[in-house]
Amino acid sequence: MKRFALVVWLLLLAIPVAAQTLFVRSLPGGATLLVSQEPDAKSVVIEAFFRVGVADENAAGESGLSALLTRTWASGGANRSASRIARDIGQFGTLGVFQTADYIELWTQSDYADSEIAAQTLLSNVVAAPVFPDSAVAEAKKEVTQDRTIRADALLGHALEKLRARVFALSPTGRDLLGDAENAGQLTVAGLRRFHARTVGSDASRAVFVVAGRMGADEAERLVRSALAAGDFAPFRSAETKKKETTPALAVVPPGLRPLDLRRAAPTRLSLVGYAAPGTRTGATRTATLHVLDAVMGAGKDCRLFGLRDRLRDGETPIGYDITSRLEAGRDQSLWVAYVSGVEGTTETATARIIGECRAVSDGSRPITDAELTRAKSLLIGKHRRERQRLTERASALGVAQVMGLGAGFEANYAERIGAVTLADVQELAREMFAANAGSVTTGSP
DSSP, rough: HHHHOOOOHHHHHHSSSOOEEEEEEEOGOEEEEEEOOTTTSSEEEEEEEEEHHHHHHHHHOOOHHHHHHHHHHHOOSSSSOHHHEEEEEHEEEEEEEESSSSSSEEEEEEEEEGHHHIIIIIIIISSEEEEEEEHHHHHHHHHHHHHHHHHHHHHHHHHHHHHHHHTTSSSGGGGOOOOOHHHHGGOOHHHHHHHHHHHHHHHHHEEEEEESSSHHHHHHHHHHHHHHHHHGGGGGGOOOOOOOOOOOOOOOOOOTOOOOOOOEEOEEEEEEEEEEEGGGGGGGHHHHHHHHHHHHHHTTTTSSSTHHHOOTTTTOOOOOEEEEEEEEEOSSEEEEEEEEEEOOOOOHHHHHHHHHHHHHSSSSOOOOHHHHHHHHHOOOOOOOTTTTOSSSHHHHHHHHHHHHOOHHHHHHTHHHHHTOOOOOHHHHHHHHHHHOOOOEEEEEOO
Protein backbone atom coordinates (compact mmCIF):
# COMPACT_ATOMS: atom_id res chain seq x y z
CA MET A 1 0.00 0.00 0.00
CA LYS A 2 2.82 2.44 0.88
CA ARG A 3 4.57 1.62 -2.41
CA PHE A 4 1.32 2.29 -4.30
CA ALA A 5 0.91 5.69 -2.63
CA LEU A 6 4.51 6.63 -3.48
CA VAL A 7 3.98 5.73 -7.15
CA VAL A 8 0.80 7.83 -7.28
CA TRP A 9 2.53 10.87 -5.79
CA LEU A 10 5.38 10.56 -8.31
CA LEU A 11 2.83 10.46 -11.11
CA LEU A 12 1.16 13.56 -9.72
CA LEU A 13 4.44 15.45 -9.91
CA ALA A 14 4.73 14.49 -13.57
CA ILE A 15 1.32 15.92 -14.53
CA PRO A 16 1.69 19.57 -15.59
CA VAL A 17 -0.70 22.07 -14.02
CA ALA A 18 -1.50 25.30 -15.83
CA ALA A 19 -0.40 28.58 -14.23
CA GLN A 20 -3.73 29.97 -13.03
CA THR A 21 -4.61 33.14 -11.12
CA LEU A 22 -8.20 33.37 -9.88
CA PHE A 23 -10.16 36.60 -9.43
CA VAL A 24 -13.68 36.74 -7.97
CA ARG A 25 -15.76 39.85 -8.69
CA SER A 26 -19.35 40.95 -8.12
CA LEU A 27 -21.64 42.09 -10.91
CA PRO A 28 -24.88 44.12 -10.75
CA GLY A 29 -27.86 42.27 -9.35
CA GLY A 30 -25.73 39.88 -7.30
CA ALA A 31 -24.22 37.89 -10.18
CA THR A 32 -20.67 36.56 -9.76
CA LEU A 33 -17.77 36.81 -12.20
CA LEU A 34 -14.83 34.40 -11.98
CA VAL A 35 -11.73 35.23 -14.00
CA SER A 36 -9.10 32.53 -14.38
CA GLN A 37 -6.11 34.30 -15.84
CA GLU A 38 -3.78 31.97 -17.75
CA PRO A 39 -1.26 33.99 -19.82
CA ASP A 40 0.00 30.94 -21.73
CA ALA A 41 -3.46 29.79 -22.87
CA LYS A 42 -4.13 29.74 -26.62
CA SER A 43 -7.80 30.63 -26.36
CA VAL A 44 -10.51 32.17 -24.19
CA VAL A 45 -13.43 30.29 -22.63
CA ILE A 46 -16.55 32.19 -21.57
CA GLU A 47 -19.10 30.33 -19.45
CA ALA A 48 -22.51 31.23 -18.06
CA PHE A 49 -24.00 29.17 -15.21
CA PHE A 50 -27.54 29.57 -13.91
CA ARG A 51 -28.82 27.98 -10.73
CA VAL A 52 -32.12 26.55 -11.91
CA GLY A 53 -33.43 23.00 -11.85
CA VAL A 54 -35.83 20.46 -10.42
CA ALA A 55 -36.28 22.28 -7.10
CA ASP A 56 -37.63 25.27 -9.05
CA GLU A 57 -39.90 22.98 -11.04
CA ASN A 58 -41.24 21.59 -7.79
CA ALA A 59 -41.96 25.11 -6.53
CA ALA A 60 -43.72 25.93 -9.82
CA GLY A 61 -45.75 22.72 -9.71
CA GLU A 62 -44.53 21.64 -13.15
CA SER A 63 -42.13 19.04 -14.51
CA GLY A 64 -39.56 19.10 -17.32
CA LEU A 65 -39.26 22.87 -17.72
CA SER A 66 -35.54 23.08 -16.94
CA ALA A 67 -34.79 20.39 -19.55
CA LEU A 68 -36.87 22.32 -22.06
CA LEU A 69 -35.16 25.58 -21.10
CA THR A 70 -31.72 24.03 -21.61
CA ARG A 71 -32.50 22.80 -25.10
CA THR A 72 -34.27 26.01 -26.16
CA TRP A 73 -32.02 28.64 -24.64
CA ALA A 74 -29.12 28.51 -27.08
CA SER A 75 -31.46 28.22 -30.05
CA GLY A 76 -33.11 31.64 -29.82
CA GLY A 77 -31.94 35.23 -29.58
CA ALA A 78 -33.36 38.72 -29.61
CA ASN A 79 -31.28 39.93 -32.54
CA ARG A 80 -30.70 36.78 -34.59
CA SER A 81 -32.56 33.67 -35.61
CA ALA A 82 -31.58 30.26 -34.24
CA SER A 83 -29.82 29.32 -37.47
CA ARG A 84 -27.99 32.63 -37.54
CA ILE A 85 -26.67 32.23 -34.01
CA ALA A 86 -25.43 28.74 -34.85
CA ARG A 87 -23.78 30.07 -38.00
CA ASP A 88 -22.08 32.97 -36.22
CA ILE A 89 -20.83 30.80 -33.39
CA GLY A 90 -19.43 28.36 -35.90
CA GLN A 91 -17.39 31.14 -37.47
CA PHE A 92 -15.31 31.83 -34.38
CA GLY A 93 -15.48 28.85 -32.08
CA THR A 94 -17.87 26.45 -30.40
CA LEU A 95 -20.97 26.65 -28.22
CA GLY A 96 -21.91 24.04 -25.65
CA VAL A 97 -24.90 23.55 -23.35
CA PHE A 98 -25.07 21.25 -20.32
CA GLN A 99 -27.66 20.58 -17.63
CA THR A 100 -27.89 18.96 -14.21
CA ALA A 101 -30.69 18.88 -11.66
CA ASP A 102 -29.23 22.07 -10.12
CA TYR A 103 -27.92 24.27 -12.91
CA ILE A 104 -27.69 25.02 -16.61
CA GLU A 105 -24.28 25.71 -18.16
CA LEU A 106 -23.66 27.51 -21.46
CA TRP A 107 -20.13 27.99 -22.75
CA THR A 108 -18.16 29.15 -25.73
CA GLN A 109 -14.48 28.84 -26.66
CA SER A 110 -12.70 31.04 -29.17
CA ASP A 111 -9.37 32.56 -30.09
CA TYR A 112 -8.39 35.60 -28.05
CA ALA A 113 -8.93 37.86 -31.08
CA ASP A 114 -12.55 36.67 -31.35
CA SER A 115 -13.40 36.85 -27.64
CA GLU A 116 -15.35 40.10 -28.05
CA ILE A 117 -17.77 38.65 -30.57
CA ALA A 118 -17.92 35.41 -28.59
CA ALA A 119 -19.05 37.28 -25.50
CA GLN A 120 -21.54 39.39 -27.43
CA THR A 121 -23.05 36.37 -29.19
CA LEU A 122 -23.34 34.25 -26.06
CA LEU A 123 -24.22 36.85 -23.43
CA SER A 124 -26.10 39.51 -25.42
CA ASN A 125 -28.14 37.30 -27.71
CA VAL A 126 -28.58 34.11 -25.68
CA VAL A 127 -28.32 34.99 -21.99
CA ALA A 128 -29.44 38.59 -21.69
CA ALA A 129 -32.27 38.60 -24.21
CA PRO A 130 -33.84 35.15 -24.74
CA VAL A 131 -37.05 35.08 -26.75
CA PHE A 132 -37.84 31.33 -26.91
CA PRO A 133 -39.36 31.16 -30.40
CA ASP A 134 -42.14 28.63 -30.95
CA SER A 135 -40.08 26.66 -33.47
CA ALA A 136 -37.15 26.30 -31.05
CA VAL A 137 -39.43 25.11 -28.24
CA ALA A 138 -41.08 22.55 -30.52
CA GLU A 139 -37.67 21.25 -31.56
CA ALA A 140 -36.55 21.14 -27.92
CA LYS A 141 -39.56 18.98 -27.02
CA LYS A 142 -38.49 16.48 -29.68
CA GLU A 143 -34.96 16.44 -28.27
CA VAL A 144 -36.24 15.76 -24.74
CA THR A 145 -38.35 12.86 -26.05
CA GLN A 146 -35.34 11.45 -27.89
CA ASP A 147 -33.13 11.80 -24.82
CA ARG A 148 -35.71 9.99 -22.72
CA THR A 149 -35.80 7.12 -25.24
CA ILE A 150 -32.00 6.88 -25.33
CA ARG A 151 -31.79 6.84 -21.54
CA ALA A 152 -34.41 4.11 -21.26
CA ASP A 153 -32.36 1.98 -23.65
CA ALA A 154 -29.20 2.38 -21.54
CA LEU A 155 -29.15 -0.27 -18.81
CA LEU A 156 -27.19 1.72 -16.22
CA GLY A 157 -28.66 5.14 -17.01
CA HIS A 158 -32.23 3.90 -16.72
CA ALA A 159 -31.49 2.08 -13.46
CA LEU A 160 -29.77 5.14 -11.97
CA GLU A 161 -32.77 7.36 -12.69
CA LYS A 162 -35.15 4.83 -11.09
CA LEU A 163 -32.84 4.52 -8.06
CA ARG A 164 -32.70 8.31 -7.66
CA ALA A 165 -36.49 8.50 -7.69
CA ARG A 166 -36.64 5.73 -5.09
CA VAL A 167 -34.04 7.15 -2.68
CA PHE A 168 -35.40 10.69 -2.98
CA ALA A 169 -39.08 9.80 -3.20
CA LEU A 170 -39.90 12.34 -0.46
CA SER A 171 -37.76 15.16 -1.88
CA PRO A 172 -37.71 17.37 -5.01
CA THR A 173 -34.28 15.86 -5.69
CA GLY A 174 -36.05 12.72 -6.87
CA ARG A 175 -37.83 14.46 -9.73
CA ASP A 176 -36.92 13.25 -13.22
CA LEU A 177 -34.54 15.70 -14.89
CA LEU A 178 -36.23 15.07 -18.25
CA GLY A 179 -39.68 15.59 -16.80
CA ASP A 180 -42.81 13.48 -16.78
CA ALA A 181 -43.38 11.79 -20.14
CA GLU A 182 -47.16 11.74 -19.62
CA ASN A 183 -47.33 15.53 -19.14
CA ALA A 184 -44.69 16.54 -21.70
CA GLY A 185 -47.33 17.52 -24.25
CA GLN A 186 -48.87 20.01 -21.81
CA LEU A 187 -45.71 22.15 -21.59
CA THR A 188 -46.22 25.41 -23.49
CA VAL A 189 -44.09 28.28 -24.75
CA ALA A 190 -45.92 30.61 -22.37
CA GLY A 191 -45.20 28.29 -19.45
CA LEU A 192 -41.51 28.15 -20.36
CA ARG A 193 -41.32 31.94 -20.51
CA ARG A 194 -43.01 32.21 -17.10
CA PHE A 195 -40.59 29.68 -15.63
CA HIS A 196 -37.60 31.62 -16.96
CA ALA A 197 -39.07 34.92 -15.73
CA ARG A 198 -39.64 33.57 -12.21
CA THR A 199 -36.15 32.09 -11.87
CA VAL A 200 -33.07 33.38 -13.69
CA GLY A 201 -35.09 36.05 -15.49
CA SER A 202 -35.72 37.93 -12.25
CA ASP A 203 -32.75 36.98 -10.07
CA ALA A 204 -29.26 37.76 -11.33
CA SER A 205 -27.75 36.26 -8.17
CA ARG A 206 -28.44 32.85 -9.72
CA ALA A 207 -25.84 33.62 -12.41
CA VAL A 208 -22.13 32.81 -12.40
CA PHE A 209 -19.94 33.91 -15.31
CA VAL A 210 -16.47 32.51 -15.95
CA VAL A 211 -13.80 33.94 -18.23
CA ALA A 212 -10.70 31.76 -18.52
CA GLY A 213 -7.59 32.08 -20.66
CA ARG A 214 -5.20 34.76 -21.81
CA MET A 215 -7.24 37.73 -20.63
CA GLY A 216 -6.70 40.01 -17.64
CA ALA A 217 -9.32 40.39 -14.92
CA ASP A 218 -10.16 44.02 -15.73
CA GLU A 219 -10.50 43.31 -19.44
CA ALA A 220 -12.67 40.27 -18.72
CA GLU A 221 -14.96 42.25 -16.43
CA ARG A 222 -15.34 45.00 -19.02
CA LEU A 223 -16.13 42.40 -21.66
CA VAL A 224 -18.85 40.71 -19.60
CA ARG A 225 -20.40 43.95 -18.34
CA SER A 226 -20.51 45.34 -21.87
CA ALA A 227 -22.09 42.20 -23.31
CA LEU A 228 -24.74 42.03 -20.58
CA ALA A 229 -25.55 45.72 -20.91
CA ALA A 230 -26.19 45.24 -24.63
CA GLY A 231 -29.07 42.88 -23.84
CA ASP A 232 -32.45 43.88 -22.47
CA PHE A 233 -32.13 42.02 -19.15
CA ALA A 234 -33.15 44.16 -16.17
CA PRO A 235 -31.77 41.92 -13.37
CA PHE A 236 -28.19 42.62 -14.48
CA ARG A 237 -28.78 46.36 -14.06
CA SER A 238 -30.38 46.02 -10.65
CA ALA A 239 -28.80 46.86 -7.31
CA GLU A 240 -30.92 44.29 -5.49
CA THR A 241 -29.18 41.90 -3.12
CA LYS A 242 -29.29 38.15 -3.44
CA LYS A 243 -32.70 36.63 -2.86
CA LYS A 244 -33.07 34.13 -0.05
CA GLU A 245 -32.87 30.53 -1.21
CA THR A 246 -35.52 28.16 0.07
CA THR A 247 -34.48 24.87 1.64
CA PRO A 248 -36.58 21.90 0.50
CA ALA A 249 -37.37 18.90 2.65
CA LEU A 250 -34.58 16.32 2.67
CA ALA A 251 -35.33 12.73 1.78
CA VAL A 252 -35.10 9.86 4.23
CA VAL A 253 -35.30 6.35 2.77
CA PRO A 254 -38.15 4.58 4.60
CA PRO A 255 -37.47 1.23 6.32
CA GLY A 256 -38.57 -1.97 4.62
CA LEU A 257 -38.30 -0.57 1.10
CA ARG A 258 -38.27 -3.52 -1.29
CA PRO A 259 -35.72 -3.75 -4.12
CA LEU A 260 -37.03 -2.50 -7.45
CA ASP A 261 -36.72 -5.18 -10.15
CA LEU A 262 -36.34 -3.75 -13.66
CA ARG A 263 -35.70 -7.18 -15.18
CA ARG A 264 -35.29 -7.10 -18.95
CA ALA A 265 -33.38 -8.86 -21.72
CA ALA A 266 -29.76 -7.71 -21.62
CA PRO A 267 -26.27 -9.22 -21.96
CA THR A 268 -25.50 -8.56 -18.28
CA ARG A 269 -27.07 -7.99 -14.88
CA LEU A 270 -26.68 -4.98 -12.62
CA SER A 271 -27.33 -4.48 -8.92
CA LEU A 272 -27.39 -0.92 -7.58
CA VAL A 273 -27.55 0.28 -3.97
CA GLY A 274 -28.11 3.96 -3.22
CA TYR A 275 -27.72 6.09 -0.10
CA ALA A 276 -28.68 9.71 0.49
CA ALA A 277 -25.53 11.80 0.99
CA PRO A 278 -24.86 15.41 2.03
CA GLY A 279 -25.43 18.12 -0.56
CA THR A 280 -22.81 20.69 -1.50
CA ARG A 281 -24.64 23.39 0.45
CA THR A 282 -23.43 21.70 3.64
CA GLY A 283 -20.00 23.20 2.93
CA ALA A 284 -16.57 22.58 1.47
CA THR A 285 -15.25 20.51 4.38
CA ARG A 286 -18.14 18.08 4.30
CA THR A 287 -18.04 17.82 0.52
CA ALA A 288 -14.31 17.04 0.57
CA THR A 289 -14.97 14.36 3.20
CA LEU A 290 -17.66 12.84 0.99
CA HIS A 291 -15.21 12.70 -1.92
CA VAL A 292 -12.69 10.85 0.24
CA LEU A 293 -15.29 8.39 1.55
CA ASP A 294 -16.43 7.69 -2.00
CA ALA A 295 -12.82 6.98 -3.05
CA VAL A 296 -12.27 4.68 -0.06
CA MET A 297 -15.37 2.69 -0.90
CA GLY A 298 -15.41 2.56 -4.68
CA ALA A 299 -12.33 3.98 -6.47
CA GLY A 300 -9.67 1.65 -7.83
CA LYS A 301 -9.02 -2.07 -7.34
CA ASP A 302 -7.90 -1.59 -3.72
CA CYS A 303 -11.22 -0.04 -2.67
CA ARG A 304 -13.63 -1.71 -0.25
CA LEU A 305 -16.24 -2.63 -2.84
CA PHE A 306 -13.78 -4.27 -5.23
CA GLY A 307 -12.79 -6.53 -2.36
CA LEU A 308 -16.16 -8.23 -2.86
CA ARG A 309 -14.61 -9.64 -6.02
CA ASP A 310 -10.90 -10.04 -5.32
CA ARG A 311 -10.38 -10.11 -1.53
CA LEU A 312 -12.83 -12.73 -0.35
CA ARG A 313 -13.24 -14.07 3.16
CA ASP A 314 -13.71 -17.75 4.01
CA GLY A 315 -16.69 -19.26 2.22
CA GLU A 316 -17.38 -16.16 0.08
CA THR A 317 -17.63 -16.07 -3.71
CA PRO A 318 -17.27 -13.06 -6.04
CA ILE A 319 -20.52 -11.12 -6.46
CA GLY A 320 -19.71 -9.78 -9.92
CA TYR A 321 -17.22 -8.74 -12.55
CA ASP A 322 -16.95 -5.01 -11.84
CA ILE A 323 -17.85 -3.34 -8.54
CA THR A 324 -17.54 0.40 -8.13
CA SER A 325 -19.25 3.53 -6.83
CA ARG A 326 -20.71 6.67 -8.30
CA LEU A 327 -21.27 10.04 -6.60
CA GLU A 328 -23.93 12.30 -8.08
CA ALA A 329 -23.52 15.65 -6.35
CA GLY A 330 -26.52 17.84 -5.58
CA ARG A 331 -26.87 21.20 -3.86
CA ASP A 332 -29.43 19.99 -1.33
CA GLN A 333 -28.70 16.26 -1.32
CA SER A 334 -26.30 14.03 -3.17
CA LEU A 335 -26.76 10.42 -4.25
CA TRP A 336 -24.06 7.86 -3.50
CA VAL A 337 -24.39 4.65 -5.51
CA ALA A 338 -22.55 1.34 -5.30
CA TYR A 339 -23.18 -0.98 -8.21
CA VAL A 340 -22.15 -4.36 -9.55
CA SER A 341 -21.88 -5.07 -13.26
CA GLY A 342 -21.95 -8.68 -14.43
CA VAL A 343 -23.57 -10.08 -11.29
CA GLU A 344 -22.53 -13.62 -10.42
CA GLY A 345 -25.06 -15.57 -8.41
CA THR A 346 -28.27 -13.81 -7.43
CA THR A 347 -28.86 -10.07 -7.44
CA GLU A 348 -30.29 -10.43 -3.93
CA THR A 349 -26.95 -11.75 -2.70
CA ALA A 350 -25.02 -8.99 -4.47
CA THR A 351 -27.24 -6.30 -2.94
CA ALA A 352 -26.98 -7.80 0.55
CA ARG A 353 -23.18 -8.05 0.34
CA ILE A 354 -22.84 -4.40 -0.71
CA ILE A 355 -25.09 -3.23 2.13
CA GLY A 356 -23.17 -5.47 4.53
CA GLU A 357 -19.84 -3.92 3.51
CA CYS A 358 -21.23 -0.42 4.00
CA ARG A 359 -22.67 -1.34 7.39
CA ALA A 360 -19.32 -2.83 8.47
CA VAL A 361 -17.68 0.53 7.83
CA SER A 362 -20.52 2.35 9.55
CA ASP A 363 -20.63 0.28 12.76
CA GLY A 364 -16.85 0.05 13.07
CA SER A 365 -16.58 -3.72 12.71
CA ARG A 366 -14.29 -3.13 9.69
CA PRO A 367 -13.24 0.50 10.11
CA ILE A 368 -11.40 2.57 7.53
CA THR A 369 -7.62 2.46 7.98
CA ASP A 370 -4.91 5.11 7.63
CA ALA A 371 -3.56 3.28 4.57
CA GLU A 372 -6.98 3.41 2.89
CA LEU A 373 -7.25 7.12 3.66
CA THR A 374 -3.82 7.82 2.12
CA ARG A 375 -4.65 5.80 -0.99
CA ALA A 376 -8.00 7.56 -1.45
CA LYS A 377 -6.49 11.03 -1.16
CA SER A 378 -3.75 10.18 -3.67
CA LEU A 379 -6.29 8.88 -6.16
CA LEU A 380 -8.54 11.93 -5.79
CA ILE A 381 -5.76 14.47 -6.25
CA GLY A 382 -4.34 12.59 -9.23
CA LYS A 383 -7.76 12.27 -10.85
CA HIS A 384 -8.46 15.95 -10.26
CA ARG A 385 -5.25 17.00 -12.03
CA ARG A 386 -5.78 14.57 -14.88
CA GLU A 387 -9.27 15.95 -15.53
CA ARG A 388 -8.12 19.59 -15.64
CA GLN A 389 -5.79 19.42 -18.64
CA ARG A 390 -8.04 21.45 -20.97
CA LEU A 391 -8.95 25.09 -20.51
CA THR A 392 -12.66 24.27 -20.88
CA GLU A 393 -12.39 21.70 -18.07
CA ARG A 394 -10.71 24.17 -15.71
CA ALA A 395 -13.20 26.93 -16.49
CA SER A 396 -16.20 24.65 -16.08
CA ALA A 397 -14.96 23.24 -12.76
CA LEU A 398 -14.60 26.74 -11.28
CA GLY A 399 -18.14 27.65 -12.31
CA VAL A 400 -19.59 24.39 -11.00
CA ALA A 401 -17.99 24.89 -7.58
CA GLN A 402 -19.37 28.43 -7.39
CA VAL A 403 -22.91 27.69 -8.57
CA MET A 404 -23.13 24.63 -6.31
CA GLY A 405 -22.46 26.79 -3.24
CA LEU A 406 -18.91 25.61 -2.52
CA GLY A 407 -17.15 28.69 -3.84
CA ALA A 408 -14.54 28.75 -6.58
CA GLY A 409 -11.83 28.42 -3.93
CA PHE A 410 -12.89 24.81 -3.36
CA GLU A 411 -11.86 23.99 -6.92
CA ALA A 412 -8.76 26.18 -6.93
CA ASN A 413 -7.50 24.65 -3.67
CA TYR A 414 -8.83 21.13 -4.14
CA ALA A 415 -5.63 19.31 -3.14
CA GLU A 416 -5.43 21.24 0.13
CA ARG A 417 -9.10 20.55 0.87
CA ILE A 418 -8.67 16.83 0.32
CA GLY A 419 -5.42 16.74 2.26
CA ALA A 420 -7.08 18.30 5.31
CA VAL A 421 -9.70 15.53 5.63
CA THR A 422 -9.04 13.33 8.66
CA LEU A 423 -9.78 9.69 9.36
CA ALA A 424 -12.24 10.77 12.05
CA ASP A 425 -14.08 12.97 9.51
CA VAL A 426 -14.50 10.08 7.08
CA GLN A 427 -15.55 7.57 9.73
CA GLU A 428 -18.15 9.98 11.13
CA LEU A 429 -19.69 10.56 7.69
CA ALA A 430 -19.70 6.80 7.02
CA ARG A 431 -21.62 6.24 10.27
CA GLU A 432 -24.14 8.87 9.27
CA MET A 433 -24.71 7.68 5.70
CA PHE A 434 -24.47 3.91 5.93
CA ALA A 435 -26.42 3.51 9.16
CA ALA A 436 -29.43 4.87 7.27
CA ASN A 437 -31.70 2.84 5.01
CA ALA A 438 -30.66 2.19 1.42
CA GLY A 439 -32.61 1.95 -1.81
CA SER A 440 -31.79 -0.76 -4.34
CA VAL A 441 -32.51 -1.53 -7.98
CA THR A 442 -31.68 -4.57 -10.10
CA THR A 443 -31.85 -4.78 -13.86
CA GLY A 444 -30.83 -6.96 -16.79
CA SER A 445 -31.46 -10.61 -17.51
CA PRO A 446 -32.41 -12.84 -14.55
